[in-house]
Amino acid sequence: MADALVFPIEEIPNADSVFMRAHKTHFRGGDLEPSVFKAQDGAMSVDWDKYSTKEETKQRAKKPTDNAVVSLSVGGIRKIKDLNVIHTPEPTNKAHSEVNLPDNRVDYIEARLRLHRLAEIVLPLG
């Protein structure tokens, strides 16, 4: 049996961007809502654009046609209080990275609204 792939962890430069899927439920009248930004186990999963295209990010969804893709500037994320972006590659996804979100719920809601302003839709629904 082949060994699982292990990718080295790299530092993500501020000049780079990350892609994130946005489920159709988070759109209202074509506009993306801040509800799309939420942590699972304290972090939000994204794909580093060095190792993923926006189309590849979309195709990683369980149901790709239900998802759009947004892009977020890494430097922009790091300007938000307490937020960081860390490369966390997985055996099946070298691009996998995480945006750490604040534990404090008041800081968390501020971070979500600021991430919403930062997001650019790069692959619309459909």
Next chain:
Amino acid sequence: MPTTVEATCGWKDEATLPEIWVRPTKEDRELKTEIEQARTKLLALGHDWDGEDSAAYSKDTLDRAVSFLTTHSIKGYDLCSLYPPAPRIGPGPEGSIDLHWKEKTWELLVNIPADNSQMAVFYGDDYGALKIKGSFDPRTVNLGIVAWLMH
């Protein structure tokens, strides 16, 4: 004398909401429509509705969000003789509900938690230096939020 938010607002129950909404201003119509949409769409989302393991939404959480909205809408009217704009009601993290106002000169996000023992939290700003943030018991009227909604 009305004793509940629903009675004050002229509501009896959700099934008859369209007929008994008694304040037919543009803002009220928008809020009524938004609440009806939320009852239809949010409550229909089961566990893992987005393929990302997201939680479902309970009627209890939505009821608390609606109660917060009606209470603050009425207080805004009492203070300013105007109703505040209607927010978008959306699916927040871990079964919580987001209330999002995006206006030309300000924005506000309020989160009503799924756990009714937790405080609600909010953040808003004027796209500049002026901001409002904090936590509150959603069963009470927060005058800071009312003032923000009416400014």
